[in-house]
Amino acid sequence: MLQIESRQFAVERGLFACIQCGKCTGGCPMAMKTRLNPRDLIYRVLVSGNGFNLEGREELWDCTTCLTCYSRCPKQVNPMEAILAMRGAIVEKGKIHPNVKTALESTFRNGNPLKMPRSDRAEWAKELQLKAFPDGGAEYLFYIGCTPSYDPRGQKVARALVRVLGSAGLDFGILGNDENCCASEVRRLGEAGLFEAMVEENTAAFTELGVEKMFTVSPHCFNVFKNDYQKLEVGAKFSAQVQHYTQVLADLTRDGRLKFNGSFEQKVTYHDPCYLGRHNGIFDEPRAILQGIPGLELIEMDRSREKSLCCEGGGGRMFLEGTNPGTRLAQQRVQEALDSGATILATACPFCLLTLEEAVKHLNAEEKLRVLDIAEIAERAL
Amino acid sequence: MSDSIPSSANGRGAALVIGAGIAGIQAALDIADAGFKVYLVERSPSIGGRMSQLDKTFPTLDCSSCILTPKMADVPRNPNITLLTCTQVEAVEGQAGAFHVTLERQPRFVDESVCTGCGLCTDVCPVITPNIFNAALDSHKAIYRVFPQAVPAAFVIDKRPSPCKITCPAHIPVQGYIALIAQGKFREALQRVREAGVPFVGTLGRVCYHPCESECKRADWDEAVSICALKRIAYDAGRDDEKPQPVPIQYEEHVAVVGAGPAGLTTACNLTRRGYKVTVFDALPSPGGMLAAGIPEYRLPREVLNDEIDYVLAQGVELKLNTPIGRDGGPSLEDLRRDHQAVFLAIGAHGSSRLGVPGEDLPEVFQAVPFLRHMNMGHEANIGKHVAVIGGGNSAIDAARCALRLGAEVQLVYRRSRAEMPAAPWEVSAAEQEGVKLTFLSAPLRVIEKDGHAAGIECIRMKLGEPDSSGRRRPVPVDGTEYVMDVDTIIAAIGQNVESDGLGVETKWGQFVVDPLTLETSAKGVFAGGDAVIGPASVVEAIGAGLQAAESIHRYLRGMDLRDGRSQDHPKSKDIQISPAEAVKRAPREHMPELPVAERINNFREVELGLTAEQAMAEAQRCLSCAVCSECNQCVTACQRGAIVPEDAPRRIEVDVGAIVVATGFDVFDPRRKPEFGYGKYPQVITSLEFERLASASGPTAGRISLNGHPPNKVTFIHCVGSRDRSLNLPNCSRVCCMAVAKQAHLAHDRLPGAQITVFYMDVRAFGKGFEEFYDRVRKEGILYRRGNPSEIVRRGDHLFVRAEDTLLGEPVEVESDLIVLAAGLTPRADASGLAQILHLVQGTDGYFQEAHPKLRTVESSVPGMYLAGCCQGPKDIPDTVAQAKAAASAAMILLNGKGANHASN
Secondary structure (H helix, E strand, C coil): CCEECHHHHHHHCCHHHCCCCCHHHHHCCCCCCCCCCHHHHHHHHHCCCCCEECCCCHHHHHCCCCCHHHHHCCCCCCHHHHHHHHHHHHHHCCCCCHHHHHHHHHHHHHCCCCCCCHHHCCHHHCCCCCCECCCCCCCEEEECCHHHHHCHHHHHHHHHHHHHHHHCCCCEEECHHHCCCCCHHHHHCCCHHHHHHHHHHHHHHHHHHCCCEEEECCHHHHHHHHHHHHHCHHHCCCCCEEEEHHHHHHHHHHCCCCCCCCCCCCEEEECCCCCCCCCCCCCHHHHHHHHCCCCCEEECCCCCHHHCCCCCCCCCCCCCCCCCCCCCHHHHHHHHHHHHCCCEEEECCHHHHHHHHHHHHHCCCCCCCEEEEHHHHHHHCC | CCCCCCCCCCCCCEEEEECCCHHHHHHHHHHHHCCCEEEEECCCCCCCCHHHHCCEECCCCEEHHHHHHHHHHHHHHCCCEEEECCEEEEEEEEECCEEEEEEEECCCCECCCCCCCCCHHHHHCCCEEECCCCCCCCEEECEECCCCCCCCCCCEECECCCHHHHHCCCCCCHHHHHHHHHCCCHHHHHHHHHHCCCCCHHHHHHHCCCHHHHHCHHHHCCCCCCHHHHHHHHHHHHCCCCCCCCCCCCCCCEEEEECCCHHHHHHHHHHHHCCCEEEEECCCCCCCCHHHHCCCCCCCCHHHHHHHHHHHHHCCCEEECCCCCCCCCCCCHHHHHHHCCEEEECCCCCEECCCCCCCCCCCCEEEHHHHHHHHHCCCCCCCCCEEEEECCCHHHHHHHHHHHHCCCEEEEECCCCHHHCCCCHHHHHHHHHHCCEEECCEEEEEEEEECCEEEEEEEEEEEEEEECCCCCEEEEECCCCCEEECCCEEEECCCEECCCCCCCCCEECCEECCCCCCCECCCCCEEECCHHHHCCCCHHHHHHHHHHHHHHHHHHHCCCCCCCCCCCCCCCHHHCCCCCCCCCCCCCCCCCCECCHHHHCCCCCCCECCCCHHHHHHHHCCCCCCCECCCCCHHHHHCCCCCECCCCCCEEEEEEECEEEECCCEEECCHHHCHHHCECCECCEEEHHHHHHHHCCCCCCCCCCCECCECCCEEEEEEEECCCEHHHCECCCCCCHHHHHHHHHHHHHHHCCCCEEEEEECCCCCCCCCHHHHHHHHHHCCCEEEECCCCEEEEECCEEEEEEEECCCCEEEEEEECEEEEEECEEECCCHHHHHHHHCCCECCCCCECEEECCCEEEEECCCCEEECHHHCCCCCHHHHHHHHHHHHHHHHHHHCCCCHHHHCC
């Protein structure tokens, strides 16, 4: 039996506030295609007496942590966090999918979930001669993250961003091979122990380096540093001001430091990444950057901003297929972008970039639509 | 309505009722029927409140208007009630039994006691604006009646500030003449500007620097309205040869105006119209000041200027030319003051700043102002073939373009860069097109002399240093960069000053020192304005000063307060929010036709040719009507009873009352705060209040439920939008929505035969008398209630889908819908905390006014002597509101009868 003490579990997480209105499930992008039903799950926890059995609840791994459920809840119940806690209980018992196990082990050993060696982490930047933080007292730490460090597609984004920041004269440094995974996916996969250990390790490292201001490529890294570290006792000392790079670029554009001398003559639609938009309310900055680029025409999809459709890349879903590997949400999203008449699907998240690009290939739409990160579009317009 | 209001009736005390919805009306009627005096204060132009917007009431399906209007009609018929609409409470002092209340009545601009409600005004009004009463589903004119059964029945004008009028130094009613031009009424448009005291319409339409256009809100959509060009066509197409008749002199005082420029002539024109005898003195042989002496003919044809000056003079202004004052043998200011009871000094800034370099007194070195004057007065100008103009202002550009037209090769030398040039950018580019060469960052060192004549100019390159006191970067010479320009004529245009010596009035740097509001100088009865006060500026600023001076001089001569009611504080144009009546369709400005460069550079023909009538009408239709009322005054002309009061102003009213009933009602939740429903984005998504107007026989569709003319076939209602929602900090239940939705679902079923009607609900609160029975009836009609509250609305193609979980099925569902009604919750009034401060009322954590005890003192507020009625205390339906209003009236009457003092002060 894989049971949780459901009464205490529900009280601690405020689940008794649930009025069973179903807004969480009505908006859940996975509820339409899998067995996941957040309202039903909460109700079953509430009525289970004092023991709720997690055995066989494979749908817990379907959640993409897109946060639509919480953002719609009128009673401020957070089904996503409840699901993560249930995953935690499963992981604690060691009953996890081999892929999850591999990702967690790699994160523990290599500082990334991608089974890549630590010594290759800064390969992407070897020809760029970037300042090492904090030597020379750089103003910002540029935290790259695992996907932009190792994935060839992600690396292009990181390099584009370096050139954009350079043209604006921003003073930043990187950690190189000393950079460690942010542990965001560790937390989403329910490995609370490893997460705590990594928060402790990273917090100590950042404190010692004297990081005051930092920014990230990935909204996932941004979110975990900004919102999750300080909630743990071992991360209480984490004090750096964290920004997503789109915030930095929007500021540089507004102050006139980042100038676009070129143009980007395309119809662009912007896909709001969950961890930038719903999780952190950053909707305007990415659009401000795009609208500041000469020649660029910004088109909105019906599902934009708060209503953005998850690409299905979050919540550990980069490592797991889930209970319905059929049509991925990213394919639905790409279809929406095609319907909008855009020729470029812009985003600002390495996971979104990979899943959406994959979906474009799957739909044989490479001729009609390209997926680009905002940093890449900005670089083309310098 | 009369200004004097009796302070009490029969000596039995009086009550103030704030808010005239059903709660306020009921409380006022009860108190008045009991023999007490009531002041019923309502901030909107009509009583009736929210109930007047509803179609039917639940659960009895009475027509809301039919049961409300008799009560509304009782209000003006009740001799004990004084109804004050457009009025708000400003301050309350005192205590229970003896409150002193200050009210402010906003202008209605229509005399309620004279208006018969015939509607002739509304027929001629050119402005449409969203109809808020109909939830903006249709529109009405700027002069309107809120709804046909409004009480009072009088019309009202919606008049707001507009950026163009505020920004204009002469505060010309821009939107007024633009609205008239949009209708092709050019003559009326010209008349409208002249009525506003501005005689130089064709002139301003050609030479104004139009600061109004920089603030025009239309630029937020595409480009500013071409206001200046429209003013020009008002004159060009609206003028006729008829001259005004001399105005009869009413007063014995005689006013002297020194200077026949735009400031002086504007003052003279306006004082003459008011019935004063005015004499204008000018040192030059012809009138017009800088308009005549400074502005070249190719920008302002003399025929236009002279026609407008003749318009001023024809009204009876006396003009004495060749008469300098205080110099050159002319009469002194003292002489003028002896013979005139007031003097306006508008002498302009005709002096020139010297270059301060060796050789500047050579015969081929001219100053721009005398050079332009010389030419403009019709004299030959003897200049050479290679001319250097020094300076970057408008006079420099004028001089350069004139020299060019005389056949010279012209170089303009300016010591800073293009960005710092004070000249209007469109003038600079016109000069460049015509062939004037511009040299930036260069300054003259000396004029090179050869045989007593100028033979060139030595200049030095400059660079921009730190900003100086004017905020512009100071030019600094670059050593070793001296060079010689081969020219034979130099025109200096580096500054103008005021020739103010010899008048004996206090000056600073030569400019007269005046009170900025009244334009009074240090000498009693002597006023000054225009360039003579602010230095070389613009025509429109001079005209503004002329208007200011005329008002001051009239007040001065009539012994009135010079400052009362005048202010230079205006709303900031950036704070002005507008909601155009219709979606703004992008349309670029009409292009001003110009004489081709080749046809203009060897003559002084006018360069800008003016818009055609068709262009002008199209351009005028681009105006967004920020001010709503355009002040075109067509209604004034149309009203046969003279009920329109354009000069109506806010008025303070003080009343003494013993008790106060607060009945200020509620606001409707703005569903834009829940973006997942796409309200404001999808036209098919509306609020329940909007549904009421659609269903109402007196609404925009006369009761046909339709969107864009199509009756919907699939109607979905969504409960609890903006209520019971902690994520919005609106945790309370709105109490009326469950039954309102049931009623509306019934109406939809009744009016839309065969339509599929779905209600998504969490739970149905049918707690009142007859409510559950009504809910039963509605379901039996075939309306599908599905349990589950929708999460979002999405659009695919042209279709909208409500996405929810049917919690009884345990499955996510999508329901296609062509009309979606959001049961938007009730919220406290947005300005409830403002009123709470004035009255010292306590608000609950939900924002509603807090009663003194939740069980036992439900109509008493936290302040003794003040009582609560209706939704200002919390959401409630009509029967509960009426009951509470009657209870509040009763509590107030107990106090007024002197029986409740002990209780009230507890």
